[in-house]
Amino acid sequence: MIKKAENIIVGISIGDLNGIGSEVILKTFEDVRMLELCTPVIFANVKILSFIKRNLDSAVVLHGIDRLDQVVVGKINVLNVWKEGVDLNLGTNDEKVGEYAIKSFVAATKALKEGLIDVLVTAPINKYNIQSEEFKFPGHTDYLEQELDGDALMFMVQDNLRVGLLTDHVPINEVASRLTEDLIVKKIMTVKKSLIRDFSINNPKIAVLGLNPHCGDGGVIGKEDEELIKPVLKKMFDKGTMVFGPFAADGFFGSGHYEKFDAVIATYHDQGLVPFKTLSFGKGVNFTAGLDKIRTSPDHGTAYDIAGKGIADYNSFKEAVYLAIDVYSSRIQYEEITEKPLKVREK
Numbered sequence: 001m002i003k004k005a006e007n008i009i010v011g012i013s014i015g016d017l018n019g020i021g022s023e024v025i026l027k028t029f030e031d032v033r034m035l036e037l038c039t040p041v042i043f044a045n046v047k048i049l050s051f052i053k054r055n056l057d058s059a060v061v062l063h064g065i066d067r068l069d070q071v072v073v074g075k076i077n078v079l080n081v082w083k084e085g086v087d088l089n090l091g092t093n094d095e096k097v098g099e100y101a102i103k104s105f106v107a108a109t110k111a112l113k114e115g116l117i118d119v120l121v122t123a124p125i126n127k128y129n130i131q132s133e134e135f136k137f138p139g140h141t142d143y144l145e146q147e148l149d150g151d152a153l154m155f156m157v158q159d160n161l162r163v164g165l166l167t168d169h170v171p172i173n174e175v176a177s178r179l180t181e182d183l184i185v186k187k188i189m190t191v192k193k194s195l196i197r198d199f200s201i202n203n204p205k206i207a208v209l210g211l212n213p214h215c216g217d218g219g220v221i222g223k224e225d226e227e228l229i230k231p232v233l234k235k236m237f238d239k240g241t242m243v244f245g246p247f248a249a250d251g252f253f254g255s256g257h258y259e260k261f262d263a264v265i266a267t268y269h270d271q272g273l274v275p276f277k278t279l280s281f282g283k284g285v286n287f288t289a290g291l292d293k294i295r296t297s298p299d300h301g302t303a304y305d306i307a308g309k310g311i312a313d314y315n316s317f318k319e320a321v322y323l324a325i326d327v328y329s330s331r332i333q334y335e336e337i338t339e340k341p342l343k344v345r346e347k
Contacts, residue, residue: 015123019302020312027314090308098129119324158280194289210246
């Protein structure tokens with residue numbers, strides 16, 4: 001039986017408690033209309049979140065629970081992942097606070113994996129203070145790929161602008177050596193499948209950016225574009241995937257060329273994220289495409305410099321909640337279509 005997109009349970013990992021995560025979460029759900037779209041479950045501790053709420057003079061009403069079967073639809077549920085108090089020093093990097101960020105995230109991922117929540121939205125963490133013997137991952141995405149089924153891909157989304165990456169958190173001097181035919185094909189197919197299943201785009205058009213300046217200028221500034229990327233794209237195009245490129249990255253976004261495509265794939269992190277955040281900062285969402293479960297997050301970090309001041313912009317987090325709900329609904333539609341294909345009338 002296919003679940004209907006009603007009363008979607010949105011799990012939320014609390015992120016770094018010394019950052020702006022709690023603030024943007026609370027601000028998002030100050031709008032009571034959000035509770036008509038979903039039921040939030042914040043993985044944290046109701047006492048610590050109540051303290052932060054008072055500090056921000058927030059009017060939201062929190063409902064503390066100790067088990068997920070106690071979730072109340074229409075309320076802001078806070079699952080007590082831990083019982084003890086946490087010493088906060090807003091705006092600072094604290095390894096102890098990082099431990100609680102991971103406790104929240106691991107518990108939320110487990111609930112997502114077991115189907116106890118429908119989607120996961122993650123508040124920002126500090127990639128340095130989360131490291132431990134138990135958790136040795138660069139960030140959310142790598143852990144999710146280990147725990148869930150599928151091939152994870154960072155997909156930055158803001159309305160019709162969607163940017164994916166061939167390589168993500170990789171040092172710039174290793175990017176070229178990481179690019180292989182298998183990797184390029186896998187990432188493009190992940191984007192294609194996501195556009196079809198998660199965004200309801202039946203025959204998506206995908207652009208791929210070149211690795212080198214001017215796509216190598218015929219080999220003068222590097223041979224990867226001519227000898228690797230271009231042949232792979234042609235082979236995929238000939239087999240029916242609407243993929244185009246490689247395009248010189250410098251003028252691609254400024255010229256508005258990106259508007260002709262359903263998604264753009266950059267070869268490395270900053271090549272894709274710098275223009276994306278320039279065009280969409282404050283409303284962009286990081287969506288982990290390619291997995292069997294849905295996870296989104298805002299496009300910003302912990303923002304220690306403004307933590308606790310009540311001035312954090314919550315729109316990116318709110319958009320992350322919206323996108324998680326939209327993708328969930330799109331997947332339901334996709335399952336209904338693929339499970340019950342139209343019968344061909346016999347002549």
